[in-house]
Amino acid sequence: MNPAQPLATAVAVQDGEIVKVGATDDVVALRGPATDVVDLEGAALLPGFVEAHGHPLFSALTWGDPVIDIRAVHTPTYQAALAKIRRRVAKAQPGEYILAVGLDPTLHVGMREPTLDELDELAPDNPLSVTYFNFHGSFLNSKAIEACGLDRRLTPDFEDLIIRDSQGRPWKFCENASWYARDIFFEKCGKDRAVRELRDWVSKYATAGYTTSAEMGMVPEWAGYFDALRQQETLPIRIRVYEQGFLDKPYVSKLGSGDDHFKTIGIKFWADGSVFVGTAAVTNPYLNTDLTINKLGLPRDNRGQEVYTREEQKRLMEAAISQGWQLAVHTQGDVTIDVTLDLFEELLRAFPNANGPFRLEHCTMMRPDQVERAHKLGLVCSFFNPLAYYWGDPMREDMFGPEFGEEILPFGTATRLGMRISYHCDSPMTWPDPLVCLYFATTRRTQSGTVLGEGERVGIGEALKALTIDAAHHLQMDVEHPALQTICG
Numbered sequence: 208m209n210p211a212q213p214l215a216t217a218v219a220v221q222d223g224e225i226v227k228v229g230a231t232d233d234v235v236a237l238r239g240p241a242t243d244v245v246d247l248e249g250a251a252l253l254p255g256f257v258e259a260h261g262h263p264l265f266s267a268l269t270w271g272d273p274v275i276d277i278r279a280v281h282t283p284t285y286q287a288a289l290a291k292i293r294r295r296v297a298k299a300q301p302g303e304y305i306l307a308v309g310l311d312p313t314l315h316v317g318m319r320e321p322t323l324d325e326l327d328e329l330a331p332d333n334p335l336s337v338t339y340f341n342f343h344g345s346f347l348n349s350k351a352i353e354a355c356g357l358d359r360r361l362t363p364d365f366e367d368l369i370i371r372d373s374q375g376r377p378w379k380f381c382e383n384a385s386w387y388a389r390d391i392f393f394e395k396c397g398k399d400r401a402v403r404e405l406r407d408w409v410s411k412y413a414t415a416g417y418t419t420s421a422e423m424g425m426v427p428e429w430a431g432y433f434d435a436l437r438q439q440e441t442l443p444i445r446i447r448v449y450e451q452g453f454l455d456k457p458y459v460s461k462l463g464s465g466d467d468h469f470k471t472i473g474i475k476f477w478a479d480g481s482v483f484v485g486t487a488a489v490t491n492p493y494l495n496t497d498l499t500i501n502k503l504g505l506p507r508d509n510r511g512q513e514v515y516t517r518e519e520q521k522r523l524m525e526a527a528i529s530q531g532w533q534l535a536v537h538t539q540g541d542v543t544i545d546v547t548l549d550l551f552e553e554l555l556r557a558f559p560n561a562n563g564p565f566r567l568e569h570c571t572m573m574r575p576d577q578v579e580r581a582h583k584l585g586l587v588c589s590f591f592n593p594l595a596y597y598w599g600d601p602m603r604e605d606m607f608g609p610e611f612g613e614e615i616l617p618f619g620t621a622t623r624l625g626m627r628i629s630y631h632c633d634s635p636m637t638w639p640d641p642l643v644c645l646y647f648a649t650t651r652r653t654q655s656g657t658v659l660g661e662g663e664r665v666g667i668g669e670a671l672k673a674l675t676i677d678a679a680h681h682l683q684m685d686v687e688h689p690a691l692q693t694i695c696g
């Protein structure tokens with residue numbers, strides 16, 4: 208992946224560390240009594256993968272035992288998902304809080320919203336929460352509403368986020384109301400469970416071939432879990448942390464010890480939401496289809512919305528940039544991207560020595576002219592390829608139509624302009640798997656085999672850069688490792 212040395216034929220390793228990569232003759236000169244020679248017989252040995260955007264801790268909390276995984280990827284029908292929940296409830300201790308995650312209106316065959324009576328019938332003696340695959344909403348049964356105190360906590364800050372059924376009973380909980388119920392579940396599961404599952408998740412990254420990932424949007428309450436694990440063992444991967452940015456809250460991050468394995472480098476905030484709850488802010492409205500209107504419950508001609516006003520977003524960005532933090536902005540829709548580019552242009556003029564590279568995250572509905580503008584401003588994009596691999600078909604057919612649905616994730620345009628991009632799996636949304644990123648980058652095929660926007664395909668060498676050296680650039684690792692700096696220019 209190093210342009211100064213694109214191919215090597217041998218690698219020397221001492222005490223588990225790579226000490227030389229190069230031509231066979233040069234490397235063989237280092238040969239000692241304990242040398243192993245492995246002939247790959249024509250296969251390729253790749254460097255460790257780097258993911259510039261992930262959430263290992265959030266994944267551990269969300270997916271670790273005892274959560275029931277009902278994702279459509281292996282539980283394809285709605286009835287099968289219900290049966291899985293029923294089997295788990297049958298084994299539960301009385302009063303045990305049960306959380307099922309992965310309900311998916313776009314992919315679960317026969318999906319409809321479970322009624323409160325059905326949820327009570329599913330788990331008559333246990334609190335039960337059934338959460339969407341994108342974590343932006345959940346359905347609670349009566350026991351869960353009671354256990355979380357949500358029957359009493361119908362305060363103004365939750366009012367818009369709690370949806371009532373036809374009998375006026377609260378039953379569907381969105382965004383913060385859903386997260387509130389979920390955090391109570393995490394609390395009930397305890398710290399030991401959190402640390403145990405975190406150990407499991409970071410090893411999932413290592414097993415998938417990653418040497419480095421990021422924890423995007425860390426909150427201080429969760430830092431203790433990483434500390435506890437780090438006291439027990441050395442993490443098998445490096446973690447770069449981005450603290451979650453909040454409006455009018457000063458960034459005083461003390462997360463991370465600052466060593467090579469775990470350190471805070473920046474701030475991440477959400478400028479818009481998720482395409483699947485209709486909150487990605489787009490110029491061309493969503494299609495009005497059975498999926499968008501009935502299953503996702505979106506208003507007609509939905510265009511989504513940004514989280515902040517322009518002034519608020521400017522305040523957030525200026526606070527981070529002026530204090531020397533790197534900044535990663537969650538931007539899904541082209542309307543959000545326009546505002547974010549305007550603000551970067553203004554702020555990078557005001558702070559020419561700011562600590563980049565500044566990042567746009569996901570970039571799902573980014574237009575080619577925006578990619579060009581971002582590149583001129585020196586920004587970099589991190590693309591969520593598995594989003595299109597798993598959900599590209601419904602996004603094209605039922606959400607945005609053939610024209611706009613094919614133009615999602617314009618990483619080919621970015622690569623041809625020379626932008627140093629990265630690809631990510633964004634777990635807990637999808638499992639850490641660099642090969643899914645690689646597959647979609649080089650084929651633009653979804654899991655059904657449909658090709659989305661053939662012109663955005665890239666070559667395998669280009670794609671591997673986005674999973675290794677250029678992802679490391681996003682995480683400022685070329686600053687840490689001077690050798691990489693000369694390579695990266």
Ligand SMILES: [Zn+2]
Pocket residue numbers: 260261262423633
């Ligand atoms: Zn993310």
